[in-house]
Amino acid sequence: MTTLVPTSEEDPALSVVRFTSELSWSDAGPEVAEQQVSRLCVEAQECMVMNRWLDLTSLMLTSADIVFSNSKVSEKDLECTFTVICNLVTKSESPDEELEMAKLICSKIIQQPKDKPVLRLKILFNLYNLLDNVHCRFYVYMKALDLAMSSKLTQYVIPSCKKIDSFLKEWNLEVQDQRELYLNVANALKDSKNSEKDSFKFLTKYLETFSGEDAYKMGEAKDEAARIIIEFVKEPDMFQCDLLDMPAVAQLEKDAKYALAYQLLKIFLTQRLDAYLEFQAANSALLKSYGLVHEDCIAKMRMISLVDLASHESGRIPYFPSSKILLGLMMMRWNYG
Numbered sequence: 512m513t514t515l516v517p518t519s520e521e522d523p524a525l526s527v528v529r530f531t532s533e534l535s536w537s538d539a540g541p542e543v544a545e546q547q548v549s550r551l552c553v554e555a556q557e558c559m560v561m562n563r564w565l566d567l568t569s570l571m572l573t574s575a576d577i578v579f580s581n582s583k584v585s586e587k588d589l590e591c592t593f594t595v596i597c598n599l600v601t602k603s604e605s606p607d608e609e610l611e612m613a614k615l616i617c618s619k620i621i622q623q624p625k626d627k628p629v630l631r632l633k634i635l636f637n638l639y640n641l642l643d644n645v646h647c648r649f650y651v652y653m654k655a656l657d658l659a660m661s662s663k664l665t666q667y668v669i670p671s672c673k674k675i676d677s678f679l680k681e682w683n684l685e686v687q688d689q690r691e692l693y694l695n696v697a698n699a700l701k702d703s704k705n706s707e708k709d710s711f712k713f714l715t716k717y718l719e720t721f722s723g724e725d726a727y728k729m730g731e732a733k734d735e736a737a738r739i740i741i742e743f744v745k746e747p748d749m750f751q752c753d754l755l756d757m758p759a760v761a762q763l764e765k766d767a768k769y770a771l772a773y774q775l776l777k778i779f780l781t782q783r784l785d786a787y788l789e790f791q792a793a794n795s796a797l798l799k800s801y802g803l804v805h806e807d808c809i810a811k812m813r814m815i816s817l818v819d820l821a822s823h824e825s826g827r828i829p830y831f832p833s834s835k836i837l838l839g840l841m842m843m844r845w846n847y848g
Contacts, residue, residue: 528571613638715752
């Protein structure tokens with residue numbers, strides 16, 4: 512078994528080139544393999560002497576696939592190999608070159624997201640920590656989010672999602688990049704247990720970035736605006752929100768596809784149970800297509816009525832109206848378990 516063993520006599524990058532090229536040419540016979548390994552090592556040395564770090568990164572990544580796919584290579588050697596490759600970004604003095612190097616490494620890491628996904632994520636976060644350029648950091652973080660979602664390992668990125676506000680201060684992103692970040696984080700958190708409200712929060716932040724945009728640009732947000740309406744209706748203990756005030760959501764009022772979703776939101780936020788029951792009777796198939804459960808919607812409408820009464824009575828809820836609502840809730844529990 513070939514093992515990567517850096518020595519004091521050889522630069523770690525050259526050791527990696529030798530290690531990966533020996534693996535790549537191991538089936539070609541000793542004579543051919545020796546020639547190819549020697550050629551690649553010479554090429555790597557030339558890159559190092561001339562400070563061609565992007566070219567060296569490309570050269571080292573050419574044989575990197577074999578490291579992931581070869582069963583004889585331990586995860587420790589795999590991680591060591593990519594640690595050396597990632598470390599090349601610290602040698603570049605050009606922000607543009609650093610970004611191109613990061614892109615090359617990321618493209619190689621995310622090619623097979625279901626093969627050793629935890630290790631791949633670890634490599635990406637190691638790369639992130641080695642970068643000085645904030646644009647590079649943002650790029651790598653987004654790739655880590657994509658990898659986590661595609662490999663269903665979002666639990667590994669949730670802790671970092673809680674630091675997004677500090678990241679934004681550091682990264683100083685343009686609006687379009689902010690949108691991409693908020694939406695990706697919302698998607699990463701959506702299916703994670705106990706993270707539904709955080710997902711809603713980031714989806715809200717995404718939609719808020721469309722304030723003041725023209726109609727064409729605003730149209731990008733229609734699907735997500737409809738999505739947040741449904742998520743609000745589904746959430747059993749969320750009774751107030753500012754969605755109606757958002758231009759990205761308000762545009763749905765006359766939209767051919769989502770006008771009914773907007774009407775549903777308006778009913779929940781500004782009307783009463785009888786309005787919902789009338790809407791449900793006319794649009795039961797639509798509500799089912801949204802994954803909404805009729806009994807849950809009734810329960811939420813009743814709770815919203817309680818919250819609304821409390822807010823309008825300065826905290827003093829009239830006994831008889833509220834008792835009727837509570838009685839209705841208890842009856843629902845008896846009837847629907």
